[in-house]
Amino acid sequence: MRRYLLIGAGAAILLSSGCMVGPKYVKPTAPLAPGFKETTDWKEGDGWKIANPDDTQLRGNWWELYGDLKLNELEEQVDPSNQTLKIAEANFRQARTAIRFNRAAEAPTIGTSPSISSIRESANQPYFPASLANNGSGEFTLPFDLSYEIDLWGKVRRGVAAAREEAQASAGDLETARLSLHAEVAVDYFEVRSADAQEQLLNDTADAYSKALELTKNRFLGGAAPKSDVAQAQTQLDTARVLATDIKVQRAQYEHALAILIGKPPAAFSLPPSPLNIQPPRLPSVPVALPAQLLERRPDIAAAERRMAAANEQIGIAQAAYYPTLNLAAVAGLEGSSLLNWFNWPSRLWAVGPSMSETLFDGGRRRATTESARAGYDSAVANYRQTVLTSFQQIEDNLVVLRELSTESAQQHEATSSAEESLRLFQNRYAGGVDTYLQVVTSQTTALANERNDIDLMRRRLEANALLIKAVGGGWDVSSLPKL
Helix, strand or coil: CHHHHHHHHHHHHHHHCCCCCCCCCCCCCCCCCCCCHHHCCCCCCCCEEECCCCCCCCCCCHHHHHCCHHHHHHHCCHHHHCHHHHHHHHHHHHHHHHHHHHHHHHCCEEEECCEEEEECCCCCCCCCCHHHCCCCEEEEEEEEEEEEEECCCCHHHHHHHHHHHHHHHHHHHHHHHHHHHHHHHHHHHHHHHHHHHHHHHHHHHHHHHHHHHHHHHHHHHCCCCCHHHHHHHHHHHHHHHHHHHHHHHHHHHHHHHHHHHCCCCHHHCCCCCCCCCCCCCCCCCEEECCHHHHCCCCHHHHHHHHHHHHHHHHHHHHHHCCCCEEEEEEEEEEEECCCCCCCCHHHEEEEEEEEEECCCCCCCHHHHHHHHHHHHHHHHHHHHHHHHHHHHHHHHHHHHHHHHHHHHHHHHHHHHHHHHHHHHHHHHHHHCCCCCHHHHHHHHHHHHHHHHHHHHHHHHHHHHHHHHHHHCCCCCCHHHCCCC
16 A cells, blocks of 8 residues: 555656746737937926936835825825725735635645444345345444645646735835825825915905905095995905815815824814915926836736736636546555454555546536636736826926926916015005005905915825825835745
8 A cells, every 4th residue: 555655646746847838928029119208308306317337215104205204194194004005905815815816726635524324125126135134334434535636737837826816916006006006195195285375375465355345345435436346445355264164175175184094083083273384395307217117116916017927827827627627536544344453463454556537528617617717817917007007107207396386387387476576565555545445456456366376286296296206106015026
Protein backbone atom coordinates (compact mmCIF):
# COMPACT_ATOMS: atom_id res chain seq x y z
CA MET A 1 0.00 0.00 0.00
CA ARG A 2 2.84 2.38 0.90
CA ARG A 3 4.46 1.80 -2.47
CA TYR A 4 1.24 2.61 -4.35
CA LEU A 5 0.69 5.74 -2.29
CA LEU A 6 4.21 6.97 -3.00
CA ILE A 7 3.76 6.32 -6.72
CA GLY A 8 0.44 8.17 -6.72
CA ALA A 9 1.88 11.12 -4.80
CA GLY A 10 4.86 11.35 -7.15
CA ALA A 11 2.59 11.26 -10.19
CA ALA A 12 0.41 13.97 -8.69
CA ILE A 13 3.40 16.25 -8.05
CA LEU A 14 4.69 15.67 -11.58
CA LEU A 15 1.37 16.29 -13.25
CA SER A 16 0.48 19.31 -11.12
CA SER A 17 3.35 21.19 -12.77
CA GLY A 18 1.91 20.57 -16.20
CA CYS A 19 1.39 23.12 -18.94
CA MET A 20 -1.00 26.05 -18.85
CA VAL A 21 -3.37 26.62 -21.76
CA GLY A 22 -4.60 30.05 -22.76
CA PRO A 23 -2.89 33.34 -23.66
CA LYS A 24 -0.03 34.71 -21.60
CA TYR A 25 -0.85 38.11 -20.16
CA VAL A 26 0.88 41.04 -21.82
CA LYS A 27 -0.05 44.51 -20.61
CA PRO A 28 -1.80 46.31 -23.49
CA THR A 29 -0.57 49.70 -24.61
CA ALA A 30 -2.34 52.86 -23.50
CA PRO A 31 -2.85 56.04 -25.56
CA LEU A 32 0.03 58.30 -24.45
CA ALA A 33 1.40 61.70 -25.40
CA PRO A 34 4.97 62.90 -24.83
CA GLY A 35 3.70 65.53 -22.40
CA PHE A 36 0.67 67.44 -21.19
CA LYS A 37 -0.67 70.10 -23.52
CA GLU A 38 -1.46 72.62 -20.80
CA THR A 39 2.03 72.60 -19.23
CA THR A 40 3.15 75.34 -21.63
CA ASP A 41 3.49 78.95 -20.45
CA TRP A 42 3.99 77.84 -16.86
CA LYS A 43 5.08 80.44 -14.34
CA GLU A 44 5.72 80.45 -10.60
CA GLY A 45 2.53 80.73 -8.56
CA ASP A 46 0.22 78.89 -10.93
CA GLY A 47 -0.29 76.13 -8.36
CA TRP A 48 1.72 73.37 -10.05
CA LYS A 49 5.24 72.59 -11.22
CA ILE A 50 7.12 70.08 -13.34
CA ALA A 51 7.87 67.05 -11.15
CA ASN A 52 11.43 65.97 -10.53
CA PRO A 53 12.22 62.23 -10.59
CA ASP A 54 12.83 62.28 -6.84
CA ASP A 55 9.99 64.65 -5.98
CA THR A 56 8.40 63.53 -2.71
CA GLN A 57 6.19 66.54 -2.07
CA LEU A 58 3.01 64.50 -2.43
CA ARG A 59 3.38 61.81 0.18
CA GLY A 60 1.00 60.77 2.92
CA ASN A 61 -1.20 63.60 4.21
CA TRP A 62 -1.06 65.84 1.14
CA TRP A 63 -3.75 68.18 2.54
CA GLU A 64 -1.24 69.45 5.10
CA LEU A 65 0.39 71.40 2.25
CA TYR A 66 -2.40 74.00 2.58
CA GLY A 67 -1.33 74.89 6.12
CA ASP A 68 -4.90 74.94 7.47
CA LEU A 69 -5.25 73.31 10.89
CA LYS A 70 -9.03 72.95 10.68
CA LEU A 71 -8.75 71.23 7.29
CA ASN A 72 -6.17 68.85 8.76
CA GLU A 73 -8.51 68.06 11.64
CA LEU A 74 -11.37 67.21 9.27
CA GLU A 75 -9.20 65.11 6.95
CA GLU A 76 -7.92 63.00 9.83
CA GLN A 77 -11.50 61.92 10.62
CA VAL A 78 -12.16 60.47 7.16
CA ASP A 79 -10.26 57.19 7.38
CA PRO A 80 -11.66 55.96 10.72
CA SER A 81 -15.23 57.23 10.27
CA ASN A 82 -16.30 57.46 6.62
CA GLN A 83 -18.79 54.71 5.76
CA THR A 84 -18.08 54.71 2.02
CA LEU A 85 -14.44 53.99 2.82
CA LYS A 86 -15.48 51.17 5.15
CA ILE A 87 -17.48 49.62 2.28
CA ALA A 88 -14.43 49.72 0.00
CA GLU A 89 -12.25 48.23 2.74
CA ALA A 90 -14.74 45.41 3.34
CA ASN A 91 -14.88 44.72 -0.40
CA PHE A 92 -11.09 44.40 -0.41
CA ARG A 93 -11.13 41.93 2.48
CA GLN A 94 -13.83 39.94 0.71
CA ALA A 95 -11.78 39.84 -2.51
CA ARG A 96 -8.72 38.74 -0.54
CA THR A 97 -10.58 35.72 0.90
CA ALA A 98 -11.32 34.59 -2.67
CA ILE A 99 -7.59 33.92 -3.05
CA ARG A 100 -7.65 31.40 -0.20
CA PHE A 101 -10.81 29.85 -1.59
CA ASN A 102 -9.26 29.25 -5.02
CA ARG A 103 -5.92 28.24 -3.57
CA ALA A 104 -7.63 25.44 -1.62
CA ALA A 105 -8.09 23.61 -4.95
CA GLU A 106 -4.33 23.13 -5.10
CA ALA A 107 -4.56 20.69 -2.18
CA PRO A 108 -6.48 17.40 -1.99
CA THR A 109 -9.84 17.21 -0.26
CA ILE A 110 -9.98 14.69 2.58
CA GLY A 111 -13.18 13.61 4.29
CA THR A 112 -14.67 10.87 6.38
CA SER A 113 -18.13 9.39 6.81
CA PRO A 114 -18.17 6.80 9.62
CA SER A 115 -21.27 4.65 9.82
CA ILE A 116 -22.74 1.83 11.96
CA SER A 117 -25.54 -0.33 10.55
CA SER A 118 -27.24 -3.68 11.05
CA ILE A 119 -28.36 -5.59 7.98
CA ARG A 120 -30.50 -8.71 7.52
CA GLU A 121 -30.90 -10.09 4.02
CA SER A 122 -34.37 -11.30 2.98
CA ALA A 123 -34.69 -14.91 1.86
CA ASN A 124 -37.49 -13.91 -0.51
CA GLN A 125 -35.43 -11.67 -2.79
CA PRO A 126 -35.54 -12.64 -6.48
CA TYR A 127 -32.59 -14.76 -7.56
CA PHE A 128 -31.39 -14.95 -3.95
CA PRO A 129 -30.75 -18.46 -2.57
CA ALA A 130 -32.56 -19.00 0.68
CA SER A 131 -29.50 -20.70 2.07
CA LEU A 132 -27.67 -17.39 2.08
CA ALA A 133 -30.23 -15.63 4.29
CA ASN A 134 -29.09 -14.74 7.82
CA ASN A 135 -30.51 -13.35 10.97
CA GLY A 136 -28.69 -10.04 10.54
CA SER A 137 -25.11 -8.77 10.51
CA GLY A 138 -23.42 -5.64 11.77
CA GLU A 139 -21.33 -3.27 9.70
CA PHE A 140 -18.98 -0.79 11.35
CA THR A 141 -17.17 1.45 8.85
CA LEU A 142 -14.60 4.23 9.34
CA PRO A 143 -13.44 5.37 5.87
CA PHE A 144 -11.17 8.30 4.91
CA ASP A 145 -11.68 9.58 1.36
CA LEU A 146 -9.16 11.60 -0.64
CA SER A 147 -10.00 13.42 -3.86
CA TYR A 148 -7.57 15.53 -5.85
CA GLU A 149 -7.94 17.13 -9.28
CA ILE A 150 -4.53 17.31 -10.90
CA ASP A 151 -4.01 20.72 -12.49
CA LEU A 152 -2.83 19.50 -15.89
CA TRP A 153 -3.86 22.58 -17.87
CA GLY A 154 -3.42 25.36 -15.32
CA LYS A 155 -7.11 25.91 -14.54
CA VAL A 156 -6.52 25.94 -10.78
CA ARG A 157 -3.40 28.08 -11.01
CA ARG A 158 -5.15 30.56 -13.26
CA GLY A 159 -8.08 30.68 -10.83
CA VAL A 160 -5.70 31.58 -8.00
CA ALA A 161 -3.97 34.19 -10.16
CA ALA A 162 -7.31 35.72 -11.22
CA ALA A 163 -8.44 35.96 -7.58
CA ARG A 164 -5.14 37.58 -6.62
CA GLU A 165 -5.35 40.12 -9.43
CA GLU A 166 -8.97 40.91 -8.61
CA ALA A 167 -7.98 41.46 -4.96
CA GLN A 168 -5.24 43.85 -6.08
CA ALA A 169 -7.83 45.68 -8.19
CA SER A 170 -10.04 45.91 -5.12
CA ALA A 171 -7.10 47.39 -3.21
CA GLY A 172 -6.81 49.97 -6.00
CA ASP A 173 -10.52 50.72 -5.62
CA LEU A 174 -9.98 51.26 -1.91
CA GLU A 175 -7.19 53.76 -2.55
CA THR A 176 -9.26 55.49 -5.23
CA ALA A 177 -12.14 55.89 -2.77
CA ARG A 178 -9.78 57.20 -0.08
CA LEU A 179 -8.21 59.74 -2.47
CA SER A 180 -11.61 60.90 -3.75
CA LEU A 181 -13.04 61.32 -0.24
CA HIS A 182 -10.07 63.33 1.02
CA ALA A 183 -10.25 65.56 -2.06
CA GLU A 184 -13.99 66.02 -1.54
CA VAL A 185 -13.40 67.10 2.07
CA ALA A 186 -10.91 69.71 0.88
CA VAL A 187 -13.26 71.01 -1.84
CA ASP A 188 -16.26 71.22 0.49
CA TYR A 189 -14.16 72.90 3.18
CA PHE A 190 -13.04 75.59 0.71
CA GLU A 191 -16.68 76.04 -0.31
CA VAL A 192 -17.69 76.63 3.32
CA ARG A 193 -14.91 79.16 3.88
CA SER A 194 -15.77 80.89 0.60
CA ALA A 195 -19.41 81.12 1.70
CA ASP A 196 -18.23 82.63 5.00
CA ALA A 197 -16.27 85.27 3.08
CA GLN A 198 -19.22 85.99 0.80
CA GLU A 199 -21.58 86.31 3.76
CA GLN A 200 -19.23 88.69 5.57
CA LEU A 201 -18.84 90.78 2.42
CA LEU A 202 -22.60 90.95 1.89
CA ASN A 203 -23.23 91.84 5.53
CA ASP A 204 -20.64 94.63 5.36
CA THR A 205 -22.17 95.76 2.07
CA ALA A 206 -25.63 95.80 3.65
CA ASP A 207 -24.27 98.00 6.45
CA ALA A 208 -22.78 100.40 3.88
CA TYR A 209 -26.01 100.43 1.89
CA SER A 210 -27.94 101.15 5.08
CA LYS A 211 -25.82 104.24 5.66
CA ALA A 212 -26.32 105.28 2.04
CA LEU A 213 -30.09 104.88 2.54
CA GLU A 214 -29.97 107.19 5.57
CA LEU A 215 -28.07 109.73 3.49
CA THR A 216 -30.65 109.67 0.69
CA LYS A 217 -33.50 109.95 3.19
CA ASN A 218 -31.91 113.00 4.78
CA ARG A 219 -31.32 114.55 1.36
CA PHE A 220 -34.91 113.79 0.39
CA LEU A 221 -36.27 115.36 3.59
CA GLY A 222 -34.08 118.40 2.94
CA GLY A 223 -35.36 118.69 -0.59
CA ALA A 224 -31.97 117.98 -2.14
CA ALA A 225 -32.87 114.62 -3.66
CA PRO A 226 -35.97 113.05 -5.27
CA LYS A 227 -37.87 110.20 -3.66
CA SER A 228 -36.60 107.89 -6.44
CA ASP A 229 -33.15 108.06 -4.82
CA VAL A 230 -34.63 106.70 -1.60
CA ALA A 231 -36.35 103.88 -3.51
CA GLN A 232 -33.13 102.99 -5.31
CA ALA A 233 -31.13 102.96 -2.07
CA GLN A 234 -33.78 100.79 -0.40
CA THR A 235 -33.69 98.36 -3.33
CA GLN A 236 -29.91 98.05 -3.11
CA LEU A 237 -30.11 97.35 0.61
CA ASP A 238 -32.84 94.71 0.24
CA THR A 239 -30.99 93.00 -2.61
CA ALA A 240 -27.80 92.75 -0.53
CA ARG A 241 -29.76 91.25 2.35
CA VAL A 242 -31.37 88.68 0.04
CA LEU A 243 -27.97 87.64 -1.27
CA ALA A 244 -26.61 87.34 2.28
CA THR A 245 -29.53 85.09 3.25
CA ASP A 246 -29.15 82.94 0.14
CA ILE A 247 -25.46 82.33 0.78
CA LYS A 248 -26.38 80.82 4.16
CA VAL A 249 -28.25 78.05 2.35
CA GLN A 250 -25.18 77.11 0.32
CA ARG A 251 -22.97 77.24 3.39
CA ALA A 252 -25.29 74.95 5.36
CA GLN A 253 -25.43 72.40 2.54
CA TYR A 254 -21.63 72.16 2.29
CA GLU A 255 -21.37 71.91 6.06
CA HIS A 256 -23.85 69.00 5.97
CA ALA A 257 -21.77 67.34 3.24
CA LEU A 258 -18.65 67.63 5.40
CA ALA A 259 -20.48 66.02 8.31
CA ILE A 260 -21.37 62.99 6.20
CA LEU A 261 -17.82 62.69 4.86
CA ILE A 262 -16.41 62.43 8.39
CA GLY A 263 -19.11 59.96 9.47
CA LYS A 264 -21.31 62.26 11.58
CA PRO A 265 -24.97 63.25 11.33
CA PRO A 266 -25.31 66.92 10.28
CA ALA A 267 -27.03 67.76 13.58
CA ALA A 268 -23.90 66.68 15.48
CA PHE A 269 -21.43 68.75 13.44
CA SER A 270 -20.82 72.46 13.24
CA LEU A 271 -18.01 74.39 11.58
CA PRO A 272 -17.26 77.86 13.00
CA PRO A 273 -17.20 80.71 10.44
CA SER A 274 -13.78 81.44 8.95
CA PRO A 275 -13.86 83.76 5.92
CA LEU A 276 -11.56 82.59 3.14
CA ASN A 277 -10.14 86.05 2.45
CA ILE A 278 -9.10 86.73 6.06
CA GLN A 279 -6.43 84.01 6.29
CA PRO A 280 -6.47 82.04 3.01
CA PRO A 281 -4.78 78.61 2.87
CA ARG A 282 -1.49 78.32 1.02
CA LEU A 283 -1.66 77.38 -2.64
CA PRO A 284 0.98 74.60 -2.90
CA SER A 285 2.76 73.78 -6.14
CA VAL A 286 1.62 70.33 -7.25
CA PRO A 287 4.34 68.27 -9.02
CA VAL A 288 3.01 67.05 -12.38
CA ALA A 289 4.84 64.10 -13.96
CA LEU A 290 4.87 62.93 -17.58
CA PRO A 291 1.82 61.04 -18.90
CA ALA A 292 3.72 57.73 -18.95
CA GLN A 293 4.61 58.14 -15.27
CA LEU A 294 1.00 58.87 -14.39
CA LEU A 295 0.11 55.25 -15.22
CA GLU A 296 2.03 54.19 -12.11
CA ARG A 297 0.59 56.88 -9.83
CA ARG A 298 -3.16 56.58 -10.17
CA PRO A 299 -4.90 53.84 -8.14
CA ASP A 300 -7.87 53.71 -10.51
CA ILE A 301 -5.54 53.04 -13.47
CA ALA A 302 -3.78 50.33 -11.47
CA ALA A 303 -7.15 48.75 -10.60
CA ALA A 304 -8.20 48.75 -14.26
CA GLU A 305 -4.89 47.13 -15.27
CA ARG A 306 -5.24 44.39 -12.65
CA ARG A 307 -8.75 43.64 -13.90
CA MET A 308 -7.32 43.20 -17.40
CA ALA A 309 -4.91 40.60 -16.03
CA ALA A 310 -7.75 38.83 -14.21
CA ALA A 311 -9.86 38.81 -17.39
CA ASN A 312 -6.93 37.26 -19.28
CA GLU A 313 -6.82 34.42 -16.72
CA GLN A 314 -10.49 33.72 -17.36
CA ILE A 315 -9.71 32.99 -21.02
CA GLY A 316 -7.22 30.30 -19.95
CA ILE A 317 -9.73 28.83 -17.50
CA ALA A 318 -12.36 28.66 -20.23
CA GLN A 319 -9.94 27.00 -22.69
CA ALA A 320 -8.91 24.39 -20.10
CA ALA A 321 -12.44 22.99 -20.29
CA TYR A 322 -11.61 21.58 -23.76
CA TYR A 323 -9.04 19.20 -22.25
CA PRO A 324 -9.56 16.06 -20.15
CA THR A 325 -9.74 16.23 -16.38
CA LEU A 326 -7.53 13.91 -14.35
CA ASN A 327 -8.60 13.06 -10.81
CA LEU A 328 -6.79 11.02 -8.19
CA ALA A 329 -9.04 9.29 -5.66
CA ALA A 330 -8.16 7.16 -2.67
CA VAL A 331 -9.98 5.62 0.26
CA ALA A 332 -8.57 3.95 3.36
CA GLY A 333 -10.10 2.94 6.66
CA LEU A 334 -11.45 0.18 8.87
CA GLU A 335 -14.51 -2.01 8.44
CA GLY A 336 -15.69 -4.61 10.93
CA SER A 337 -18.73 -6.64 11.81
CA SER A 338 -18.76 -5.56 15.47
CA LEU A 339 -17.12 -3.21 17.92
CA LEU A 340 -14.83 -6.05 18.98
CA ASN A 341 -13.11 -6.40 15.60
CA TRP A 342 -13.68 -2.93 14.15
CA PHE A 343 -10.19 -1.67 14.92
CA ASN A 344 -8.31 -4.92 14.27
CA TRP A 345 -5.59 -5.00 11.63
CA PRO A 346 -7.49 -7.45 9.39
CA SER A 347 -10.36 -4.88 9.27
CA ARG A 348 -8.30 -2.46 7.19
CA LEU A 349 -9.39 -1.46 3.68
CA TRP A 350 -7.94 0.79 0.99
CA ALA A 351 -8.28 1.68 -2.65
CA VAL A 352 -6.42 4.16 -4.85
CA GLY A 353 -6.40 5.05 -8.51
CA PRO A 354 -6.69 7.82 -11.08
CA SER A 355 -9.64 8.55 -13.32
CA MET A 356 -9.90 10.71 -16.41
CA SER A 357 -12.99 12.41 -17.85
CA GLU A 358 -13.54 14.32 -21.05
CA THR A 359 -16.62 16.08 -22.40
CA LEU A 360 -17.29 14.87 -25.92
CA PHE A 361 -20.28 17.04 -26.77
CA ASP A 362 -21.84 19.97 -24.90
CA GLY A 363 -23.80 21.79 -27.60
CA GLY A 364 -21.31 24.68 -27.84
CA ARG A 365 -21.23 25.53 -24.13
CA ARG A 366 -17.43 25.62 -23.86
CA ARG A 367 -17.09 27.67 -27.02
CA ALA A 368 -19.62 30.21 -25.72
CA THR A 369 -17.79 30.40 -22.40
CA THR A 370 -14.47 31.04 -24.16
CA GLU A 371 -15.96 33.72 -26.40
CA SER A 372 -17.54 35.34 -23.36
CA ALA A 373 -14.16 35.38 -21.59
CA ARG A 374 -12.49 36.98 -24.62
CA ALA A 375 -15.23 39.61 -24.78
CA GLY A 376 -14.74 40.29 -21.07
CA TYR A 377 -11.03 40.78 -21.66
CA ASP A 378 -11.68 43.18 -24.57
CA SER A 379 -14.05 45.12 -22.33
CA ALA A 380 -11.40 45.30 -19.58
CA VAL A 381 -8.83 46.61 -22.09
CA ALA A 382 -11.22 49.30 -23.32
CA ASN A 383 -12.06 50.28 -19.73
CA TYR A 384 -8.34 50.54 -18.92
CA ARG A 385 -7.66 52.78 -21.89
CA GLN A 386 -10.71 54.93 -21.14
CA THR A 387 -9.56 55.32 -17.52
CA VAL A 388 -6.15 56.48 -18.76
CA LEU A 389 -7.72 58.99 -21.16
CA THR A 390 -10.05 60.31 -18.44
CA SER A 391 -7.10 60.80 -16.09
CA PHE A 392 -5.25 62.78 -18.75
CA GLN A 393 -8.34 64.95 -19.27
CA GLN A 394 -8.64 65.64 -15.54
CA ILE A 395 -5.03 66.77 -15.34
CA GLU A 396 -5.25 68.93 -18.46
CA ASP A 397 -8.51 70.52 -17.22
CA ASN A 398 -7.09 71.47 -13.84
CA LEU A 399 -3.78 72.62 -15.31
CA VAL A 400 -5.51 75.08 -17.61
CA VAL A 401 -7.82 76.23 -14.82
CA LEU A 402 -4.90 76.94 -12.50
CA ARG A 403 -2.88 78.67 -15.20
CA GLU A 404 -5.69 80.91 -16.44
CA LEU A 405 -7.08 81.64 -12.98
CA SER A 406 -3.64 82.80 -11.90
CA THR A 407 -3.78 85.49 -14.59
CA GLU A 408 -7.47 86.17 -14.04
CA SER A 409 -6.96 86.59 -10.30
CA ALA A 410 -4.37 89.33 -10.83
CA GLN A 411 -6.69 91.05 -13.32
CA GLN A 412 -9.58 90.76 -10.91
CA HIS A 413 -7.62 92.39 -8.08
CA GLU A 414 -7.04 95.41 -10.32
CA ALA A 415 -10.68 95.49 -11.40
CA THR A 416 -11.86 95.33 -7.78
CA SER A 417 -9.56 98.17 -6.75
CA SER A 418 -10.81 100.29 -9.65
CA ALA A 419 -14.46 99.53 -8.85
CA GLU A 420 -14.01 100.47 -5.19
CA GLU A 421 -12.26 103.69 -6.13
CA SER A 422 -15.04 104.50 -8.61
CA LEU A 423 -17.66 103.90 -5.90
CA ARG A 424 -15.93 106.29 -3.51
CA LEU A 425 -15.75 108.97 -6.17
CA PHE A 426 -19.43 108.71 -7.13
CA GLN A 427 -20.51 108.68 -3.47
CA ASN A 428 -18.54 111.86 -2.84
CA ARG A 429 -19.92 113.48 -6.00
CA TYR A 430 -23.47 112.52 -5.00
CA ALA A 431 -22.98 113.87 -1.48
CA GLY A 432 -21.78 117.11 -3.08
CA GLY A 433 -24.80 117.24 -5.34
CA VAL A 434 -22.82 116.80 -8.55
CA ASP A 435 -24.12 113.38 -9.73
CA THR A 436 -27.41 111.54 -9.51
CA TYR A 437 -27.91 108.56 -7.26
CA LEU A 438 -28.15 106.32 -10.32
CA GLN A 439 -24.37 106.68 -10.71
CA VAL A 440 -23.92 105.54 -7.11
CA VAL A 441 -26.21 102.55 -7.62
CA THR A 442 -24.36 101.49 -10.75
CA SER A 443 -20.97 101.78 -9.07
CA GLN A 444 -22.26 99.93 -6.00
CA THR A 445 -23.44 97.02 -8.15
CA THR A 446 -20.17 96.93 -10.07
CA ALA A 447 -18.03 97.05 -6.92
CA LEU A 448 -20.01 94.29 -5.18
CA ALA A 449 -19.83 92.01 -8.25
CA ASN A 450 -16.05 92.47 -8.45
CA GLU A 451 -15.53 91.91 -4.73
CA ARG A 452 -17.59 88.70 -4.86
CA ASN A 453 -15.72 87.52 -7.94
CA ASP A 454 -12.42 88.14 -6.12
CA ILE A 455 -13.47 85.69 -3.40
CA ASP A 456 -14.84 83.21 -5.91
CA LEU A 457 -11.59 83.15 -7.87
CA MET A 458 -9.68 82.38 -4.68
CA ARG A 459 -12.03 79.45 -4.02
CA ARG A 460 -11.77 78.15 -7.58
CA ARG A 461 -7.96 78.18 -7.49
CA LEU A 462 -7.87 76.22 -4.23
CA GLU A 463 -10.40 73.68 -5.49
CA ALA A 464 -8.59 73.23 -8.81
CA ASN A 465 -5.37 72.72 -6.87
CA ALA A 466 -6.98 69.99 -4.71
CA LEU A 467 -8.50 68.34 -7.78
CA LEU A 468 -5.11 68.38 -9.52
CA ILE A 469 -3.59 66.59 -6.52
CA LYS A 470 -6.36 64.01 -6.84
CA ALA A 471 -5.78 63.75 -10.61
CA VAL A 472 -2.05 62.99 -10.20
CA GLY A 473 -2.77 60.30 -7.59
CA GLY A 474 -2.15 62.16 -4.34
CA GLY A 475 1.35 60.71 -3.96
CA TRP A 476 0.18 57.11 -4.39
CA ASP A 477 2.37 54.67 -6.34
CA VAL A 478 1.65 51.28 -7.91
CA SER A 479 4.23 49.71 -5.60
CA SER A 480 1.71 50.27 -2.81
CA LEU A 481 -0.52 47.51 -4.18
CA PRO A 482 -0.43 44.45 -1.87
CA LYS A 483 1.51 41.47 -3.20
CA LEU A 484 -0.95 38.90 -1.85
